[in-house]
Amino acid sequence: AQSVTQPDIHITVSEGASLELRCNYSYGATPYLFWYVQSPGQGLQLLLKYFSGDTLVQGIKGFEAEFKRSQSSFNLRKPSVHWSDAAEYFCAVGERGGGFKTIFGAGTRLFVKA
Amino acid sequence: DAGVIQSPRHEVTEMGQEVTLRCKPISGHNSLFWYRQTMMRGLELLIYFNNNVPIDDSGMPEDRFSAKMPNASFSTLKIQPSEPRDSAVYFCASTQGQNYGYTFGSGTRLTVV
Numbered sequence: 001a002q003s004v005t006q007p008d009i010h011i012t013v014s015e016g017a018s019l020e021l022r023c024n025y026s027y028g029a030t031p032y033l034f035w036y037v038q039s040p041g042q043g044l045q046l047l048l049k050y051f052s053g054d055t056l057v058q059g060i061k062g063f064e065a066e067f068k069r070s071q072s073s074f075n076l077r078k079p080s081v082h083w084s085d086a087a088e089y090f091c092a093v094g095e096r097g098g099g100f101k102t103i104f105g106a107g108t109r110l111f112v113k114a
Numbered sequence: 115d116a117g118v119i120q121s122p123r124h125e126v127t128e129m130g131q132e133v134t135l136r137c138k139p140i141s142g143h144n145s146l147f148w149y150r151q152t153m154m155r156g157l158e159l160l161i162y163f164n165n166n167v168p169i170d171d172s173g174m175p176e177d178r179f180s181a182k183m184p185n186a187s188f189s190t191l192k193i194q195p196s197e198p199r200d201s202a203v204y205f206c207a208s209t210q211g212q213n214y215g216y217t218f219g220s221g222t223r224l225t226v227v
Contacts, residue, residue: 034215043118043205043218051213090157100145100212101170104157 002027002093004105012111013081021076021108023091032094033074034102035065039087047089050074061085086112120206120219127226132194135222138187139208147216148181148191149205157205163189196226 003026013019025031032051036044048059055067065076074091088109094102119138127133139146147162161171163183171181178197183189193200203223207216 032212036215036218041220043207043220044216045218046215049213049215094212096212100147100164100209101159101162102147102212102216103159104149106156 002031002095002103004091004093004103006089006091006105006108008108009106010109010111012113014113015083016080019076019078019081019085019110021089021091021110023074023076023105024072025074025091025093026072027093029096030069031096032102033065033067034092034094035059035063035074035076036090036092036104037061037087038090038107044090047076081110081112083112083114086110118206118208118217118219120204120222122222123220124223125225127196127224129197129226130195131226132192133196133200133224133226135191135204135206135224137189137191137206137219139189139206140210140217141187143208143210143217144186145209145211146183146189147207147209148189149207151203151205151221152201160191193224196224198226200224201226 005024034049035047038044047063050057050067088107090107091105092102121136148160150158160173161181166183181191203221205221207218209216
């Protein structure tokens with residue numbers, strides 16, 4: 001069964017600084033990989049996704065993520081964080097073929113300081 | 115498109131009462147998912163449907179929980195009887211295919227007192 005690990009429960013960065021959120025997954029093959037963002041009181045919003053091809057994927061709001069098969073990782077990055085990026089971020093892994101089940105990590109809460 | 119619509123946004127009920135949560139997926143999306151979010155357990159998949167048919171309900175915690183999808187535009191999650199430990203935010207999500215990712219509703223915050 002697939003699983004997702006987000007090692008950091010929370011991270012604090014200064015506005016304008018770069019950001020990297022870590023995600024490791026366990027799956028028998030190359031899974032579908034996603035990053036979602038959740039603002040307080042809201043549902044989750046898809047930031048970006050990876051299925052195949054170029055291992056560096058671009059998403060909305062200036063985010064990008066890199067799939068590294070050798071490390072079973074899919075880390076999320078942003079070169080310059082804005083105060084509005086403060087939210088909770090979820091990495092997720094989805095099954096390939098047949099089922100549409102997606103398993104979410106525990107989330108990383110991002111705090112942005114001025 | 116109005117997105118995935120969930121109702122009510124907030125529900126406060128007494129222990130033992132029946133609770134029904136509702137979801138309208140995005141038109142054209144053929145898969146629908148119910149998730150529960152708590153601080154302790156994070157996001158848990160409860161059940162999902164493909165083309166209105168329940169595919170996997172292994173995440174439904176107990177027989178007190180049931181879900182239906184009578185047509186492509188409506189689904190319900192029912193808890194009967196409700197208990198305080200059911201207090202959580204319940205999300206509905208839909209998708210037109212795994213490679214599209216999910217679109218989530220705004221959730222229903224359930225409080226059972």
